Amino acid sequence: MSSVFDALASGYDLGLWPLEVAVLRRMRRRAFPKVEGQVLEVGVGTGVNLPLYPPTATVVALDASAPMLRRALRRPARARVRAVQADLHRLPFRDGAFDAVTGSLVFCSVADPQRGLGEVFRVLRPGGRLVLLEHTRGRGLGAWLTDRLHPLWLAWNGVCHLNRETNRTVREVGFRLQREESHILGIFRLLEGVR
Numbered sequence: 001m002s003s004v005f006d007a008l009a010s011g012y013d014l015g016l017w018p019l020e021v022a023v024l025r026r027m028r029r030r031a032f033p034k035v036e037g038q039v040l041e042v043g044v045g046t047g048v049n050l051p052l053y054p055p056t057a058t059v060v061a062l063d064a065s066a067p068m069l070r071r072a073l074r075r076p077a078r079a080r081v082r083a084v085q086a087d088l089h090r091l092p093f094r095d096g097a098f099d100a101v102t103g104s105l106v107f108c109s110v111a112d113p114q115r116g117l118g119e120v121f122r123v124l125r126p127g128g129r130l131v132l133l134e135h136t137r138g139r140g141l142g143a144w145l146t147d148r149l150h151p152l153w154l155a156w157n158g159v160c161h162l163n164r165e166t167n168r169t170v171r172e173v174g175f176r177l178q179r180e181e182s183h184i185l186g187i188f189r190l191l192e193g194v195r
């Protein structure tokens, strides 16, 4: 299995660094340290979140890209981490297998977010937690900006959608959204839901 992210893996952390400093690092530190139990992180990429999980978590780090996963496995972590290379549209896990599913900056670039989030819903146990940090269509001026920039951005990189309403899709597949935190005109959102 290969993906456009295979080619991006070596420069990914450096490319994201300005955004990490501006907004992502703070959001990640608020989101991931409180996730416990059997955890599935989808689209783990180079594993930026892995050092943040507590020792009480056991994390399955899933990604379609082998080069991304190799980098993820080099991260220090307090939680036990196991890597799985798979497509999140067809998660290789039984129904209700996880206490929590997490992800960051993933559903902007999956081919079918509705189906992917449907799979996430399926593998979470009833009452299990969803924690997502996503960039989405903004609010107000943010909506105008993300709508205008989206075609150019997608034409340039081929995978990432700037104006997806992942916050809405999460509800549509059946999650109860309990908390939504938004930053920079609603373009970055921390979404916490329950199955």
Ligand SMILES: C[S@@+](CC[C@H](N)C(=O)[O-])C[C@H]1O[C@@H](n2cnc3c(N)ncnc32)[C@H](O)[C@@H]1O
Pocket: 003, 005, 006, 042, 043, 044, 045, 046, 047, 048, 062, 063, 064, 065, 068, 086, 087, 088, 089, 103, 104, 105, 106, 109, 110, 111
């Ligand atoms: C923009 S990167 C985000 C990486 C990391 N989560 C972060 O916050 O920096 C998106 C990741 O999702 C993975 N991905 C995209 N579509 C996927 C799919 N259908 N199944 C599994 N992983 C996928 C890519 O390979 C990539 O590593």
